Structures are given as C-alpha cells and as structure tokens.
Amino acid sequence: xxxxxxxxxxxxGQSTDSAGLTTDVVIVGGGLAGLTLATALAxxxxxxxxxxxxxxxxxxxxxxxxxxxxxxxxxxxxxAGAGVWPHMAEDAEPILDIRVVDQESPLFLHYDHTDVGxxxxxxxxxxxxxxxxxxxxxxxxxNLRHIVPASVTRIERDSGGAKVTLADxxxxxxxxxxxxxxxxxxxRKSAGITVTTWTYDQSAMICNIxxxxxxxxxxxxxxxxxxxxxxxxxxxxxxxxVWSEKKTLVPKYLDMSTEAFTAELQRRVGTWLGPIRVxxxxxxxPLSVLHADSYVAPRLALVGEAAHAMHPIAGQGLNMGLxxxxxxxxxxxxxxxxxxxxxxxxxxxxxxxWRRFDNLxxxxxxxxxxxxxxxxxxxxxxxxxxGMAAVNRMPPLKKFFMRHAMGMVGExxxxxxxxxx
Numbered sequence: 001x002x003x004x005x006x007x008x009x010x011x012x013g014q015s016t017d018s019a020g021l022t023t024d025v026v027i028v029g030g031g032l033a034g035l036t037l038a039t040a041l042a043x044x045x046x047x048x049x050x051x052x053x054x055x056x057x058x059x060x061x062x063x064x065x066x067x068x069x070x071x072x073x074x075x076x077x078x079x080a081g082a083g084v085w086p087h088m089a090e091d092a093e094p095i096l097d098i099r100v101v102d103q104e105s106p107l108f109l110h111y112d113h114t115d116v117g118x119x120x121x122x123x124x125x126x127x128x129x130x131x132x133x134x135x136x137x138x139x140x141x142x143n144l145r146h147i148v149p150a151s152v153t154r155i156e157r158d159s160g161g162a163k164v165t166l167a168d169x170x171x172x173x174x175x176x177x178x179x180x181x182x183x184x185x186x187x188r189k190s191a192g193i194t195v196t197t198w199t200y201d202q203s204a205m206i207c208n209i210x211x212x213x214x215x216x217x218x219x220x221x222x223x224x225x226x227x228x229x230x231x232x233x234x235x236x237x238x239x240x241x242v243w244s245e246k247k248t249l250v251p252k253y254l255d256m257s258t259e260a261f262t263a264e265l266q267r268r269v270g271t272w273l274g275p276i277r278v279x280x281x282x283x284x285x286p287l288s289v290l291h292a293d294s295y296v297a298p299r300l301a302l303v304g305e306a307a308h309a310m311h312p313i314a315g316q317g318l319n320m321g322l323x324x325x326x327x328x329x330x331x332x333x334x335x336x337x338x339x340x341x342x343x344x345x346x347x348x349x350x351x352x353x354w355r356r357f358d359n360l361x362x363x364x365x366x367x368x369x370x371x372x373x374x375x376x377x378x379x380x381x382x383x384x385x386x387g388m389a390a391v392n393r394m395p396p397l398k399k400f401f402m403r404h405a406m407g408m409v410g411e412x413x414x415x416x417x418x419x420x421x
Contacts, residue, residue, distance in 0.1 A: 014047045014049070014143070014145065020163075020170050020171035020172060020173060021049060021145070021170065021171070021172045021173065022172075022173045022174070023047045023048060023049045023145070023172065023173070023174050024046055024047045024048065024174060024175050024176070024336065024342055025041060025046060025047070025048045025049070025174055025175065025176045025177075025178060025332060025342060025343075026048070026049045026050075026051065026162070026164050026172045026174040026176070026177055026178070027048065027049070027050040027051065027177075027178045027180055028051050028152050028155075028164065028177060028178065028179055028180065028181050028186065028187050029050075029051070029052065029179065029180035029181035029182060029185075029187075029304075029306070030050050030051065030052025030054075030146065030148065030180075031052075031180060031181075031182065031304070032069070032127070032130055032131070032134070032304075032318055032321070033180050033303050033304030033305070033318065033321035033322060033324065033325055034050060034052070034178070034180030034181070034303070034304065035050060035052075035131075035134045035135075035138065035146075036078065036079065036082055036084065036134065036322060036325050037178060037180065037303060037325045037328065037329060038050040038138070038144055038146070039082040039083060039084055039134065039137045039138060039141060039144065040078070040081060040082040040325060040326075040329040040415065040421065041144075041329055041332060041333070042141040042143050042144035043081070043082055043083050043141065043421065044329070044333045044336075044420075044421035045143065045333075045336075046143070046332060046333060046336050046342070047143050048143070048144050048145075049144075049145045049146075049147060049172055049174070050138075050144065050145070050146050050147070051147050051148075051150040051152060051164070051166070051172070052146070052147070052148045052149065052150060053148075053149050053150065053151055054148065054149060055148045055149055056131075056135045056148065059128075059131050060128055060131060060132060060135075062128075063281075064128075065127045065128065065131075066127075066206070066207075066208075066280050066281060066283060067126075067127050067206055067283075068124055068125060068126050068127060068206075068208065068232065068234065068240040069124070069125055069127055069130060069318050070095070070122055070123075070124055070219075070232060070315035070318075070319070071092065071122050071123045071124070071125060071130075071318070071319065071322075072121070072122040072315075072316070072319040072405065072406050072407045073118065073119055073120065073121060073122055073406035073407060073408060074319065074322070074323060074326075074406060074407025074408060074412075074416045075122070075318065075319045075322040075323075075407065076122065076123060077326075077415060077416045077417070077418055078322045078323075078325055078326045078415050078416060079133075079322070080418075081326075081414075081415035081418075081419075081420065081421060082137065082415075083137050083140065083141075084130075084133050084134055084136075084137045085133070087132070087133035087134075087136040087137060088125060088129050088130060088132070088133035091125060091126070091129040091235060092123035092124065092125040092129065092235070093123060093124045093125070093217065093233045093234050093235045094120035094122075094123050094217050094233075095113070095120050095121040095122045095123065095124060095217060095218075095219045095232075095233060096112075096113050096120055096121070096216065096217030096218065097110065097111060097112055097113065097216070097217060097218045097219070098110070098111040098121060098218075098219045098220075098221070098405070099111075099218060099219070099220045099221070100220075100221050100223075101220065101221070101222045101223070102222075102223045102373065103222070103223060103224060103225070111402050111405070113402075115402060116402050116403060116406065118406075118408070120217070121219075121402070121405060121406055122319075122405075122406065124219070124232045124233055124234055124240060125234075126208075126234070147166075150166050150167075151166060151167040152164055152165070152166060152167075152181075152186055152187075153165050153166065153167050154190075155177060155186075155187060155190045155191075155300075157177065157191075157297070157298050157299035157300060158298075158299075159298070161173060161174060161175055161299065161343065162174050162175070162176065162177045162299040162300070162343065164177060174343070175299070175341060175342045175343040176299055176300070176301065176332070176342050176343030177299055177300050177301075177343075178300075178301050178302075178303060178328070179191075179300060179301070179302045179303070179306040179307075180302075180303050180304050180306055181306055182304070182305045182306060183290055183305045183306070183309050185302065185305075185306035187300060187302065187306060188292060188302055188306050188307075191297035191300050192297075193292050193293060193294050193297060193302070194292075194293045195290050195291060195292050195293060196289075196290075196291045196293060197288060197289060197290045197291070198288065198289050199286065199287070199288040199289075200287040200288060200289075200311060200370065201246055201247055202226070202227045202244045202245060202246060202247060202286075202287045202311075203244070203245065203247050203250045203284045203285060203286050203287060204227075204242055204243065204244045204245075204284065204285045204287055204312055205241075205242075205243040205244075205245060205250060205253060205254065205282060205283070205284045206240070206241065206242055206243075206282070206283050206284070206285065207240075207241050207278055207279075207280050207281065207282045207283070208234065208238055208239070208240050208241070208278075208279050208280040209238065209239050209240075209241055209265065209269075209273075209276045209277060209278055209279060210236075210237060210238050210276070210277045210279045211237060211238070211239065211273035211274055211275065211276045211277070212237075212273070212274035212275055213272065213273045213274040214237060215231075215233040215237070215239055215273060216233075217233050218233060219231065219232050219233060221313075222268065223373035224268070226244065226245040226246045226249065227243075227244030227245055227246070227313075227370070228242075228244050228312075228313045228370075228373065229241075229242075229243050229244070229268050230242040230243075230312075230315065231269060231273075232315075238279065239273065241265060241269075242312055242315075243265075243268070244287065244311075244312070244313070247286070250284050253282075254282055254284060258278060261278065261282065262276065262277065262278050265278065287311055287312070288309065289309065289310055289311065289363060289367060290305070290308060290309040291307075291308050291359070291360060291363055292306070292307045292308065294352065294356075295307050295324075295351065295352045295355060295356050296348040296349070296351065296352045298345075299343045300348075301328055301348055301351055303321060303324040303325055303328055304318070304320075304321030304324060304325075305317070305321065307324065307355075307359070308320060308321075308359045308363060310362070310363045310366050310367075311366050311367065311370045313366050313369050313370050313373075314362075314365075314366050314369070314405070316362060316366065319407055320359055320362060323355065323358070323407060323413070323416070324355050324359075326413035326414075326415040326416050327351055327354045327355050327413050328351050328355075329413070329415065329421055330413045330414055330415070330421060331347040331348075331350045331351050331354075332347060333421045334347070335347045354411065354413075358410060
C-alpha cells in the first residue's frame, strides 16, 4: 500500500495515530469530480483526504480512459478556482461556435460565443490532460492527502462523525464523507439511498480523429435517427467523436476494419474537415439515466455520477458534477470558517436544495431532446427544423440558451462567478 503523500508531514487539521487518520472531509473517489472537490477545499484551507482505488500512473495510461470531456465555461471557472486550470489551459481547445443540425436539413441553429461576450462557450480536453492537471495541483497542496490505492470496505456514520474503513484495515475519521465514486457508488448504497434510473436503446461510440482542415473551434451536433453525432474540437487539428447509435448496430461498427469505420465516420462528418483519420482506439459506452432520490444522508453528500448520470446529447455530464462541486465546496467552506460542523444537517440541506432541482431539470430536458430527435418521423422532423430556425432568429432567447449551455444561469456559486471560495 502506498500513498501519494507519504513523505508529507500531517497537515493542519489532520492527524495520524494508532487509531487511523482524522480530517474534516474525506472524499471517496478520486475521479475528475472528486479530485476537483478535494483541490477546491484544500485551496480554501479545509483539511481533506481523498481516497482512490487507482494510482495516478495507472490513470494516466493510454488505455485507462481514452475519452474527452466538454468543459462548459462554468467548469473552467471551477477548475480555475481550485488552481487546476493553469496546469491544463494550453492543452484544452476553446469552443468558439456551436452548430446544431437536424440530419441533412438546410435549417440549423448557430451559436457564436461573441454574442455572449464573456469568453468561449467552453473547452474540449482529453481526460488524461485533466487528470494530469489535477495531480499537479494535488502536489501543491499540503493540507490535501491523496491516498492511493485505497479500497473502502465500510462506512459508519453517527451524530458525532463518520468512519471510513479501508481494505488494509486503516480507518479515516471525518466530519463529512463525500461520495464521488461513480454510478455504482458504494457510498450511496451504504447509506441506503435509492435511485431513479432507466436505459436508452443506444450506446455512445467514442474516438478521436485527425483531419487536414482546421476546425476553427467549431463544435457540431448532428441529430441522426440512431442518436446524436457530435464533432468536438481538440488541439493539434484533432476532433473528438461521440457517436450515439442503436445498441444493436454498435457491435457491427466496432468490428469494422479501420478503413471501413473511417469511411462511415467520413460520411457523417462530411467534407468540411477534409479527409479524416482515426487516431485512437474505438470504445462504446451504454447510455442511461440515473438520479439519486436524495443527494445527502447524515454525514454524507453525493456529487457527480454518484448522484446523477445523463445522456451525453448536450455534453453536460461532468459539467453538472462540477457545479455540484462548486456548491458543496461553498457550503463546506462557509461552515468551516464559521466554526460550524461541516457535516451537520444545515450545510447538507443547503447543498441539496441548491443542486438537486437544477440537475433534475437538466436530466428531464436532455431526456426529452433525446426522444424528440432520435427518430425519423417526418412531421416531427419538420417541427424540429422550424423550431431551430425560429430560435436562430430570436436573439434574446438564443442568448439565454447560450448562457444556459455555459452554466451561467441560476444561483451561481462563488467559484463559478470567478470569486475565491
């Protein structure tokens, strides 16, 4: 068993003794959401321990996670507030324009970032780029302990605090446990929190392509009968493909030769990028919705996919999780500075009120969009096209949709407003 902080002395607010480790907040799960929360809290002076099954070297291997992530403007603000963004800014490609197309219709919806005037809509980055930046930030924060590999076997919670038992017998004591451990969250299940869930008859095929013509920072979302097909701009004349298709057809595409698969992609991408080349392996992910019936329990809060998962039609999955991070970090920091119990009922209730309705609304909207656009029914297609054309000619409504896509509407946490925690 090794820890990435084993050479550090105990940080302020943390202790190590024969009974185990003691801290204010313990985060179970060191993925993109969990480690961002850890760095945000530590940046604001809150002692925190983050536990992860996988070591940093493992997570940076080429085959660990070949996906890319669309980071909305709000997510960049969160990463900047946590001190992570400077470590990745040069390797993230800005989204300057968004074009939404319904199959081969000449009518489309076009968003230009200059119409909002606060910066790019967002950025696209390889997940390895984000992970590398997070690990670099962890190394700069003495009051953050990143313990890896660490497998959690038991969580006990009572009015006085929480205890997290690891597979090697160590115990972490904290005021608050945060479950950032994904769709199959051990934290959520241990608390008896139920979920509402359903699956789609779709899987998302993912790969990166290189191309001869520059993308110009344009992200394209095509609605095809089998599901949405997204072309997302990456650095170095590359783009990320997220191709949602009927589950029954996905094995056929994955089994194709590189040449045949590239031809299928080229047909859907079109000619605007010139000839394309597939430069990463292909992978597929089944698509589903999950929403926890509560985001909190005594001494426990859920963030990211432990609380919610959605269809990638709008590219909002991690962005929802990072908005969770910004809200939860704020309520924890406020309680900590006032000398209150960071795992007490009031901060947790405030977090749940802040995030659950917002996430439920977005899950509902994306589900409706998925069902509306994933078909080839003539009258419905005509109505969709006319609707997009109408929005295109209504600047105020269009600007609202753009700000919503950037995560800049509603009650914004300090981090998203660009203010320090």
